[in-house]
Amino acid sequence: MANQTKNLAAVLPAAQADFVVEERPIPTPGPNEVLVRNHFIGLNPLDWKRQLTGMFIPSYPAVLGTDLSGVVEAVGSNVSKFKPGDRVLGGADGIVSQKPENAAFQTYTILRSSSTSKLPSSVSLEQAATLTTSIVTSYLMLFHVLGLPKPELKAPPPNATVLVWGGASMTGNLTIQLAKLAGLNVYATASKKNHEHLRSLGASVLFDYNSSTVVEDAVAAAEREGKPIAYVADTIASTATLSSVQDILSKSTATAKVIAHTGPWPEDLPKLDAIDADMVHGEELWYKPDMIQLGSKIFHEDLPTWLESGVIAPPPYRVIEGGVGKIQAALEVLKAGVSNQKVLVAV
Structure with missing residues (x-):
């Protein structure tokens, strides 16, 4: 596998605990999946709310996170829209699949092809990480x-x-x-x-x-x-x-x-x-058949077209450097309150 590194993950060991960094195996994509080497992780208010309340977390330890951008590392046997080296953004479905490898707070994430978008050259990976959710x-x-x-x-x-x-x-x-x-x-x-x-x-x-x-x-x-x-x-x-x-x-x-x-x-x-x-209910794009089809349209057709033409501008953002070890600090920034700004962690 090209560009292979350790898969470091921000892991939530227990309810209301702080995230800790652990090494996890680099996963292999299934037939309709892509493996992405994450470059930026986008944080959402739901992330710190899940950390504090345990919502949608059936067991611990857990890996959270939905929004990411990066470069495709490998693709499944049925995937034709993406290839290794493609710059993409994606929505990680770990909140629905309950698979830790399908969550964003790590170096490598498995994405469904249906919730992955190829980026035009005009959009940076930082900008892309602001968009998914x-x-x-x-x-x-x-x-x-x-x-x-x-x-x-x-x-x-x-x-x-x-x-x-x-x-x-x-x-x-x-x-x-x-x-x-x-x-x-x-x-x-x-x-x-x-x-x-x-x-x-x-x-x-x-x-x-x-x-x-x-x-x-x-x-x-x-x-x-x-x-x-x-x-x-x-x-x-x-x-x-x-x-x-x-x-x-x-x-x-x-x-x-x-x-x-x-x-x-x-x-x-x-x-x-x-x-x-x-x-x-955005999570329906991962389990309702008609919504999965709609999600594919959004990610494969609409969003790339809007970004390429410039009719949709990515929101402002703030990057916190330091890798997945900074997830906890970044969530504290988000929880304290930000205005007109997406908080990103550089991986």
Whole structure:
């Protein structure tokens, strides 16, 4: 095997423990899989939440992580879209397969071919590592949960506004871009320091979520345009944010009112009957047949095309050097709070 090194992994030995570095075997890809030598690992809030709560971790020790970019080392017998040496990004399915070799927090990771994308030369490996979870979540929020017209359909957009709550999150960045690509009227909330950047991505009107009048301001702006807020993508999905977006939709004159949210609906927040709300389930791309097919379309067709043409710009990022031994420190940075920035670990 070319470029063979040790497969160092950040291993979670027990619930709520810190990650420790251990050496694991370099795995061999199955028929529909690729082996990637990781160069950058992208961190998500779900990673530190899993570490603290044990969600989706049936046993220990465990290897976590979903987002990565790197170079293909080997491919399975049925794989024709990739070859050794290809620069790729991918979504590691360890959260579903429960296979440690299929998780991102290590030097080498097994990826399904269906959730791997070849990178155009214009996109760096650092940029690529910002995309996986966020692009899938954004796509599913807009075109699956909210049911809005996909960009390739070139359908006339609804005479309504989609509001992205948490526009400066990584998912928010990409939701704004995909919504604009689909021809939608896009509003977003973020702290004022991020308004200019989000406007450059395609949000036509920005609101400061810290404002005491954000609900009234958002409703009034959309009503003045004659495009009332009908659709909300809540990328934060806290009790406070979901309460605010329900309040916005309850005051909107739109007929259809739908919320797509990235986390479970809070137990302490009643749902309003006049509003549909559903959580996005990105993990379905790994086990539902129709969703696996959709995932292949996103990773093999849509994302490479969008990146090559430049209509989708990777979000800003911060790189933490030092290899998988820095996973714990990087998760502490993410947990403490970052704004408009993806935290990456250089492998």
